[in-house]
Amino acid sequence: MSELVLKGIPAAPGIAIGSAFIIDKQDFIIPPRSILDHEIPIEIARFEEALIRTREEIAILQKKINQEMGNQHGQIFDAHLLVLEDRMLIEEVIKRIRQDKQSAEYIFSLVLKKYAKVFSTIQDEYLRERTGDINDIGRRVLKNLVDENKLFEMDMVTEELILVAHDLAPSDTASMFNQNILAFATDIGGRTSHTAIMAKTLGVPAVVGLKDATLRISNQDNIIVDGRMGLVIANPTAKTLETYRSEQNRIVALRDRFDDIKELSCETTDQKTIDIWANLELPQEVPMIKKRGAKGVGLYRTEYFFMNRVDLPSEEEQYQAYKRVAEEMAPYPVVIRTLDIGGDKFISSLQIPKDMYPFLGWRALKLCLARPDIFRTQLRAILRASAFGDIRLMYPMVSGPGELRQANAILAETQKSLAEEKISFRQDLPIGAMIEIPAAVMTADLLAKEVQFFSIGTNDLIQYALAVDRVNEQTADYYEPCHPAILQFIKMTIEAGHRNDIHVGLCGEMAGEPISALLLLGLGLDGFSMSPLNILQIKKLIRSVSYKDARDIVEKALGLSTGQEVEEFVRGKLQELAPHIYSTENSSPGS
Amino acid sequence: MPRIEKQIAVLNPQGLHARPAALFVQIASKYDSAITVIKDDRSVNGKSIMGILMLGAEQNSSVKLVTEGDDAEQLMAELEGFLSKNE
Numbered sequence: 001m002s003e004l005v006l007k008g009i010p011a012a013p014g015i016a017i018g019s020a021f022i023i024d025k026q027d028f029i030i031p032p033r034s035i036l037d038h039e040i041p042i043e044i045a046r047f048e049e050a051l052i053r054t055r056e057e058i059a060i061l062q063k064k065i066n067q068e069m070g071n072q073h074g075q076i077f078d079a080h081l082l083v084l085e086d087r088m089l090i091e092e093v094i095k096r097i098r099q100d101k102q103s104a105e106y107i108f109s110l111v112l113k114k115y116a117k118v119f120s121t122i123q124d125e126y127l128r129e130r131t132g133d134i135n136d137i138g139r140r141v142l143k144n145l146v147d148e149n150k151l152f153e154m155d156m157v158t159e160e161l162i163l164v165a166h167d168l169a170p171s172d173t174a175s176m177f178n179q180n181i182l183a184f185a186t187d188i189g190g191r192t193s194h195t196a197i198m199a200k201t202l203g204v205p206a207v208v209g210l211k212d213a214t215l216r217i218s219n220q221d222n223i224i225v226d227g228r229m230g231l232v233i234a235n236p237t238a239k240t241l242e243t244y245r246s247e248q249n250r251i252v253a254l255r256d257r258f259d260d261i262k263e264l265s266c267e268t269t270d271q272k273t274i275d276i277w278a279n280l281e282l283p284q285e286v287p288m289i290k291k292r293g294a295k296g297v298g299l300y301r302t303e304y305f306f307m308n309r310v311d312l313p314s315e316e317e318q319y320q321a322y323k324r325v326a327e328e329m330a331p332y333p334v335v336i337r338t339l340d341i342g343g344d345k346f347i348s349s350l351q352i353p354k355d356m357y358p359f360l361g362w363r364a365l366k367l368c369l370a371r372p373d374i375f376r377t378q379l380r381a382i383l384r385a386s387a388f389g390d391i392r393l394m395y396p397m398v399s400g401p402g403e404l405r406q407a408n409a410i411l412a413e414t415q416k417s418l419a420e421e422k423i424s425f426r427q428d429l430p431i432g433a434m435i436e437i438p439a440a441v442m443t444a445d446l447l448a449k450e451v452q453f454f455s456i457g458t459n460d461l462i463q464y465a466l467a468v469d470r471v472n473e474q475t476a477d478y479y480e481p482c483h484p485a486i487l488q489f490i491k492m493t494i495e496a497g498h499r500n501d502i503h504v505g506l507c508g509e510m511a512g513e514p515i516s517a518l519l520l521l522g523l524g525l526d527g528f529s530m531s532p533l534n535i536l537q538i539k540k541l542i543r544s545v546s547y548k549d550a551r552d553i554v555e556k557a558l559g560l561s562t563g564q565e566v567e568e569f570v571r572g573k574l575q576e577l578a579p580h581i582y583s584t585e586n587s588s589p590g591s
Numbered sequence: 592m593p594r595i596e597k598q599i600a601v602l603n604p605q606g607l608h609a610r611p612a613a614l615f616v617q618i619a620s621k622y623d624s625a626i627t628v629i630k631d632d633r634s635v636n637g638k639s640i641m642g643i644l645m646l647g648a649e650q651n652s653s654v655k656l657v658t659e660g661d662d663a664e665q666l667m668a669e670l671e672g673f674l675s676k677n678e
Contacts, residue, residue, distance in 0.1 A: 088639030118645050 003237050004217075006210050008185070010230035011196035013533070014205035015248045016162055016183035017241070020221045020234070022214055023165040030142065032159055032220070033103040043097050047104035050144035055084050057140065083137040089115060105145040110219065112138040162225055164217050168195045183225035185213050185232045199227070200531050201285050203292070207232050257580075258536035262293040266539050268521070272547040275527035276539050277333075279507055283321050286328040289532040293539060296332040298455065298529020299394075299507035300325060302378065303341055312374060318381035326389025333390040335432065335455065335505075335529075336382050338407075339374065340364040340396035364397035369406050379414045386426035394432040394455055400443045404433055404450055434507075436460040441489045444496035454497045455529070458508030462486055480563035481510050487519065487558060487566070494524050505529055514541055514581050515570045521547065522554030537581060544578035594659040595667045599674050600651065607648035607674075616640045618669055624660025626670070637670075 021031060035043055083089060089111060096107045112134065119131045160180050166187045182204060189195050189208035199206030205227030217223060217234050224233040224244050233240060267273045277298030278289040289297070305313040305321070326334050342363025368375035382393055395407050408431065418425055433440065433447050436457030440447060448454065458481060463469060465485055468478045480486070490506070497504035505527030510516040512530030517538050520528065528538060553573050557566045574581060603611050619626045619637045626637030628646060630653075635642030637656070648654055654674075658667045 083641075086639050086641045088636045088642045091636075115641055115645075122644070122647055 002235065003240060004234040006213055006216065006232045006234070008207040008210035008213070008230045008232060009190060010227055011184075011189070011208045012199035012204065012206040012227050014183070014203075014227045015244055015251060016205050016225045016227075017244060017248065018160055018162045018182045018223065020164050020185075020217050020219060020223045021161040022217065022219050023163060023168075030103075030105045030109040030146070032106050032161070034159065035097075035101050035103055037101070040098055040101065043104040044094050046145060047093060047097065047108060050104070050141050051084055051090070053144045054137070054140045058084070058137075083112070083134060083141065105142055108141060108145065109138070162223055164213055164223075166214050168198070183227070184208075185210055185217075185223070185225055187211055187213055197281065200533055201281065201288065203288065203533055255536075258540050261536065261540055261543060264543070266295070266542055268542055268545060268547045268550070270546040270548055274521070274525075274542050275503075275505065276535055276542075277335075277505070277507075277527060277529040278532045278535060279529055280325070283324045283328075285532075286325055289535075290329075292532035293535045294332075294532055296527075296529075297325065297329055297334040298505055298527055300334055300336045302337060302339055306339065306341060312377070315377045315381045315384075318378060319384045322382055322385035322391065323388045326385050326391050330389040333392055335392045335394050335453075337394045337396050337434065338365070338378055338382075339368055342367055365395050365403055365407060366397070369403070369410075372410055375407075375410055376414055379411055380418065383415060383418055383425040383429065384423060386429050387424045391426065392430040392432060392453065394434055394453075396434045396457070397437060397460070398433040398435070398447065399437045399439045401446045401450060404447060408450070435493045436464070438465050438489065441493050444493050445499065448496050448500035448502050451502065453503040453505065454493060455527075456490060456493055456504065456506040456508070456525075458486070458490075458506060458510045461489060461508070465489060481513070481516050482519070482557075482566040482570070483563040484558070484561065484566070486563075487523070487554075490520070490525075491523050491558070498524065503527060512538060514538070514574055514578075515567055517541060518545065518550055518570055518574060519554055519557060519566075521545070522550030522552070522557075524551075541574075541578055541581045544581060549577060592660060593663040594657070595663050596655065596657050597667060597671065598653055598655050599671055600653050601648050601674050602650065603674065603676060604650050606650045606652065607643055607646060607654070612640055612643040615643055615670065615673065618673060619666065622658075622660070622662045622666040624658050624663040624666045626659075626666060627657040629655040629657065 019032075093104070093108050093111050096102075096111065097104055100107060116131050116134050116138070119134060158180060160182055162183045162185065163181055164185045167189060168184065168186060181202070184195050184199050184204065184206040186195050186206075186208045187210055195206055195208050205225050207225055207227060207230050209230075210232060213232060217232070221234045222236065222241075224231075224236055224240070226233070226244070233244075236244070265273065266276045275296060275298070276294065277296040278292065278294035279299040279301070280286070280289060280297045281301045281304050300322075302318070305318060322334075322336060340363070368378075379393075382391065385391055386393075393411075395404065398404050398407075411431070415425065430452035432453035432455055433451045434455050434457045435441055435444060435447075436459075438461070441461075444454070462479060462481060462483070466478060466480065466483060494504045503526045504524075506520060506525055507529035509530075510520065511528040512534030514537065517528065518541065521542060530538065553570060557569055560566045560569060601607055605611050607615060616638055628635050628637045628643060630646045630648055633646055635646060637643065646654065656667060656670060658664075658670075660666075
């Protein structure tokens, strides 16, 4: 087998080497399960018993159909001969259970797939149609081998493997918190797709947009997932494998090098303390972000409750999730952002008209104000959960005090009705505004008087300020986090916040990139919230420099004319002040 | 142990598909001898419907039968008769 290199979109950094496992929703899917020598006869016996049971089931069915509909129809079950009585198939399964030392259900599913594949390519139409029968009988046998209704669950994965799928739905993700999954590779999806976000959260590499990986890679192929370059390499040569293994070792060594500072305080060499928080989407991520050293959640995205379902999430469902995160994170804070749907994120339970300019369309807070029913349900859930930890509430896409007041009015009504129902909630719940629209920056002084904190959302701020669509490949190069205008916007926001004695955090990608993080530190930012992968690296950076140095760097950077000049200047300073920080490990491209 | 090899033309109008394939396997399964069916570069167990079907033998194609065992001769005779039936 020769080496096959597939090019996709880098979605989460890192390198994984392992056995491919193809997920195809149309098929029955059985993950591998190794068996020991003494289990071989047991597996063979289980297989034979499953065949016998299936034969009995079919015989009963056949008899029933013959009685009710006549012999002609009963004959469709002759197809069972293809599987249940076929010596070649049965012998191959038994032989491979012995050879491969894998469970009966796994080997049977592989052999069956192989036969079904050959059948589906046969010229004869009648035979081609029998493929369906083979799968049908196969499913019956599998049901007799494994628990019914449980043909595939992610948590059945008991061996290390790399998932290769056409696409992964958010509904798959609840069960994805499985340390045996080494990486993801998908046919479709972009940098901000769900697969990408999940992989980053789990800390495993991912490549998306591979187009036809599920067709070109086979089960159990040895594959490499290179999440930095966006490559998937199947059946690598010994030389390729060696190169990647040594790179993998280097990355692990780099990552673990920062582990020793996990429990140390996050402060500069001249004792300025900085909050270092993680962005989070699902309650299941909490143990992972704690392991990565997060001392709070700076952005709890709530959109995933609403996506990939036809109904709206209930108050109770949301409450349970918020409460769980608050309790598990305590005593650290959890900043919950209210629904930010629209833009590039859609939900089927709301009929959102397709806008010509989706990022300028009906989105986030504007949508919530127009649909107070949805908004109120979420606010109630957040308020109820606030009794169980340090929960803080944050509105997305605030454009000025007008919108903020409307939102706060609905919040006050909700608090009042909860109080009337004698349901407890945190009375002094801190309210914050996301600063991600240029108009909010310009009105920051006014906003700061009506909220308890700011959180700068740079991913959106950059695209609105520079008139650059971050999803459009043609304009991607113009998406410059260190553009002088962006630095000025951030500076204005932080200064306005501090003039009014409120906390200013930032929860975009900029917080997790060493170059921009150094600038943010110098600009006086109080809190950094980022993908958990980058936390220890940024903490190490903060612990390596003084606030005074960072301020000097910013002062010089603010005098430069282009984003590129700023980046080059700061990169030089980083290499001088904290050379060990500027590693390639977490320099994930974009997202 | 007797071993017989024979190249035989498939005259059955349906070739070795569907019903004829099932009948072929039924005949083969009555005997103790092993039977291998070879077409082009594919060699399959003659007692397996899957195997026979996967050969994709059309009418007027030619297959090689190899029987081996105590009743190899009788098995070969019956299968040859079956394949040569043009009905």
